[in-house]
Amino acid sequence: MNTVRTVAFLGALGLIAGTGGAMAEDSADPIKIVTNNWTSQVVLSNVIGQVLQAQGLNVEYKPSDTQLQFTAIASGDMDFQVEVWEGSMAESFEKSLAGGAVDYGAHAAVTREDWWYPAYMNEMCPGLPDWKALDACAAKLATAETGSKGRFVGPPADWGKHYSERIQALGMNFQEVPVGQAATLWAELQAAYDRKEPIVLFNWTPNFIEAKFEGQFVEFPTYEPACLSDPKWGQNPDALYDCGAPASGYLKKVGSKQLEEKWPKAAGILKKVNFTNPQIAAAAALVDVDGMTPEDAAKKWIETNQDSVKSWVQ
Ligand code: TMO
Numbered sequence: 001m002n003t004v005r006t007v008a009f010l011g012a013l014g015l016i017a018g019t020g021g022a023m024a025e026d027s028a029d030p031i032k033i034v035t036n037n038w039t040s041q042v043v044l045s046n047v048i049g050q051v052l053q054a055q056g057l058n059v060e061y062k063p064s065d066t067q068l069q070f071t072a073i074a075s076g077d078m079d080f081q082v083e084v085w086e087g088s089m090a091e092s093f094e095k096s097l098a099g100g101a102v103d104y105g106a107h108a109a110v111t112r113e114d115w116w117y118p119a120y121m122n123e124m125c126p127g128l129p130d131w132k133a134l135d136a137c138a139a140k141l142a143t144a145e146t147g148s149k150g151r152f153v154g155p156p157a158d159w160g161k162h163y164s165e166r167i168q169a170l171g172m173n174f175q176e177v178p179v180g181q182a183a184t185l186w187a188e189l190q191a192a193y194d195r196k197e198p199i200v201l202f203n204w205t206p207n208f209i210e211a212k213f214e215g216q217f218v219e220f221p222t223y224e225p226a227c228l229s230d231p232k233w234g235q236n237p238d239a240l241y242d243c244g245a246p247a248s249g250y251l252k253k254v255g256s257k258q259l260e261e262k263w264p265k266a267a268g269i270l271k272k273v274n275f276t277n278p279q280i281a282a283a284a285a286l287v288d289v290d291g292m293t294p295e296d297a298a299k300k301w302i303e304t305n306q307d308s309v310k311s312w313v314q
Helices: 003-012 039-054 068-074 086-098 131-136 163-169 182-194 257-262 264-272 277-288 294-304 306-313
Strands: 031-035 059-063 080-085 102-106 112-118 150-154 174-178 200-205 215-217 251-255
Touching (some): 031 039, 031 068, 039 059, 039 294, 039 306, 068 080, 080 086, 086 112, 086 251, 102 257, 112 131, 150 163, 182 200, 251 257, 257 264, 264 306, 294 306
Parallel strands (some): 031 059, 031 080, 150 174
Antiparallel strands (some): 112 200, 112 215
């Protein structure tokens, strides 16, 4: 659906500014929407951007680092980010709230981000998904690059994980080899999967992966907040990070203070935006499986999620 048709469609629902009652006094300045480097975030940023445009608001997309975005939002240089993942951003997010950023609430989605492996590895490494069984199986994941250690294909550096520290804290016979971008994770997974070769890599849910590949997360010692702040917590009394990421993490929205002041209507919509797990996985699949651009994927997503969109703008 092109923009004209999207606008027509939203207009037909009575969702365009001016067609349904009083118009809020929002600024004509562009709202700066933060985009990050994984697919669902980019598609869903475009979804909200297109919905706001259909309401007569101006928007601009601003790529930012997953940690630095919080400082930018707290200082008002950028206005909102729609996917704040507990497992990778909780610390930066909470700091930003103290610094002036605003919590725009949680989505219904429940999230997890951690080490993940294809199901056929359960036979190769008996005892999985327990992390100790993975560790005992390190030799099967050894490569020229990692020597005698197992290779863990890790996330891009800005995703705020502490996997090298975790490997050390738990005394694992593994080495993290981080990728530069998400697409490399999926290319590595596909190549291993096609040949039924062992691989352990960073993954998350909701994502398009679960519709295409069978596999599961490695179970590390259960997360508690103290694991990240108190070295004495957990099995290594001298180290942080001796635990897994939250298995049922939150997904939140964060906005600038000026968003409420300059664009009250947009702020009201953002507060109501609420994604479910299947909605997020579907947003990623439109690009990563179907090959659409994020812009077209957002149009398609709006078309197929009319009830949700309607509930945000009412
Ligand atoms: C923040 N991420 C969903 C890529 O783990």
